[in-house]
Amino acid sequence: MSEQIMPLEENPGGSDFLPGLAMDFVIFGFHQYQLKILLLEYRNTDLFALPGGFVKKQENLNDAARRVLAERTSLTNIYLEQFYTFGDLARYDQVPMRTIMQAKGLVPTDEHWLLHRFISVGYYALIDFTKAVPTPDPLSDTCTWYDLDNLPGLMLDHADIVRKALQTLRADLDRKLIGYDSWAAPLLPEAFTMADLQKLYETILGQKLRRSSFQRKMLSLNILERLEKQYSGGAHKAPYLYQFKQ
Amino acid sequence: MSEQIMPLEENPGGSDFLPGLAMDFVIFGFHQYQLKILLLEYRNTDLFALPGGFVKKQENLNDAARRVLAERTSLTNIYLEQFYTFGDLARYDQVPMRTIMQAKGLVPTDEHWLLHRFISVGYYALIDFTKAVPTPDPLSDTCTWYDLDNLPGLMLDHADIVRKALQTLRADLDRKLIGYDSWAAPLLPEAFTMADLQKLYETILGQKLRRSSFQRKMLSLNILERLEKQYSGGAHKAPYLYQFKQ
DNA sequence: TTATTATTGTCTCATTATGGAACAATAATA
């Protein structure tokens, strides 16, 4: 959902958008050694949902995804991957959306465009937790980070969407780390230690990795640049700092 | 495209289908050591296209895919994977479809539903070359196997779709071989030699593999059952026959 | 009948990758 649908009176039929087509976003951020995603909450409904949006009639699908992401996070140049398109009839349940609209004081007819069946293209994004400015859409009240392993109940099939996003992310970790822009860069500070990077890997994969093997592998990939030593603050040898090359 | 759109007069607005949403299929078959895909040809137009179809309003997306595949191949129980959804505005070019319809003697108005913008969900399928009965859809004249490395020019972005399908298939080869049903089974006869399986791998990957390593790896996966020896016909030791377990 | 040929199944050994532990180095703290 995006600014364009509010006030609903200005776009009563959703006529700027391709009908029946939506996007849902699993937006990952990393903070304090925990993987988080952005969720929208609808006050007085106990409903939580993934940020979503619609595609304009004169807009590329992937451009629409970037536009909506910018609206929800204030960030452009986001690491973004399309991962699956969800089209089960079971998605077509009017109850949650009707509840949300009623909690807003809106009384939609059965024909309201937001109550129609939607096919939804799933995207996952990796963003800098510290730079994002989470912004609710016109129908929701908050846009907040939630720990991935402590999510509230999500409406419709959004829990499935999160599961599939995480599964795809995990499967693509190694393959997508190399290349001009790494998925890991937006999740880490400019300069980071090898332990930081390993913790990030472990958090995403949900399993521990061997320290020496991890260091050996990362260095052999030739994608890291070693900087001067860091001030650690810990009672131990200070680790090197790294940044992604180029 | 499917039976339901012909004659067009019976479904003038495509009103049985979700508007603006299509599916495109890259249907792989393997024959005489070559990887082939099914293409539709439109007589008097020089246009070739991937088989495609639309989703009914009361149908799951993935069920629609199986329905259309059955229409084009006569096969059910097909190995099928959704791999990407294509939504660039550049797809929205009325010229090819208008040419196709005109070659059929149809003169669509600018508003004809087939001339609208479509977002298309891409699927790839792996099917038994010998069991399929390729069947053109109502607008096309032939549905024929083409060698993957000798394709004719395809309309719209269909060449991109093929490229992405092959790329996904290659990346998933090892991961998807194991499990209840292997991608390879539909592309090979009931019983096959290790050389057959290796040739199939090599053809899909587009590169040679080492024989001893390949054999070692396949046997270690524990997914093959070794049968009695085969009658070879070749002037050499007869190889074992295998079939996929269970 | 015997030799030839091509391909197979398996083995060997070198090379490379990975698991798991060891160890000295050292920044902060006690």
Added chain:
DNA sequence: TATTATTGTTCCATAATGAGACAATAATAA
């Protein structure tokens, strides 16, 4: 100054893979 925790690196055992060798053998040729 000693202690502590963590680091960067090394080592070695184990596993995986690359590359080739070799005897076995079904069909064919001689």
